[in-house]
Amino acid sequence: AQTVTQSQPEMSVQEAETVTLSCTYDTSESDYYLFWYKQPPSRQMILVIRQEAYKQQNATENRFSVNFQKAAKSFSLKISDSQLGDAAMYFCAYRSAFRVQGAQKLVFGQGTRLTINP
Amino acid sequence: DGGITQSPKYLFRKEGQNVTLSCEQNLNHDAMYWYRQDPGQGLRLIYYSQIVNDFQKGDIAEGYSVSREKKESFPLTVTSAQKNPTAFYLCASSIIPGQEFLISSGNTIYFGEGSWLTVV
DSSP: OOEEEOOOSEEEEETTSOEEEOOEEEOSOSSEEEEEEEEOTTOOOEEEEEEETTOOSOOEETTEEEEEETTTTEEEEEEOSOOGGGOEEEEEEEEEOSOSTTTTOOEEOOOEEEEEEO | OOOEEEEOSEEEEOTTOOEEEEEEEOSOOSEEEEEEEOTTOOEEEEEEEEETTEEEEOTTOTTEEEOOSBTTBOOEEEOTTOSOOOEEEEEEEEOOTTOGGGSTTTTOOEEOOOEEEEEO
């Protein structure tokens, strides 16, 4: 079974600075998807960024980018120019790309609580 | 607007009572999921369904039941057998694997706004 590990329960950063959240995963599969979700105090799960394992290029969405190291099974999230609205729980998640029963479910890490200091 | 609607937002359950959480989606997704989130924890899968009239147990299905009579709807019943039901419940949906090429965001799972369940 796949597992996702986020080793940083809490992180903090000064507004306008850059912060990196860590995520490692364990899988024997070769094709899969990785995601970062943001959960603000409202508890809504918001997709921040996604990465297909077959793509070598790291995904980027405005101020958010990832460092995907497939061999090391590492998937970190970098937030540039941090803003107060970025404060939230961040979850790393894994999803298989295979068409087998149950493969499409998301496996989540435990989350990292990010605080932005003004 | 397309999306996932969960209701109610807050629900209170008495001991020994069954309660049902509603989840409706108008995204034309085949797959639907129920996740449970406890304070300070990640999400754990309760049940999922890939097609109407079919569903599978997730990691923590004991004490829960579901039905999938319509593509748009996937209600979750928390039964009296669930001894510790107080939690935040999230419903989600997606297209099924193999169809990701149809849309650019095909590999993504979308979530509703969640429901809080408290035992009183």
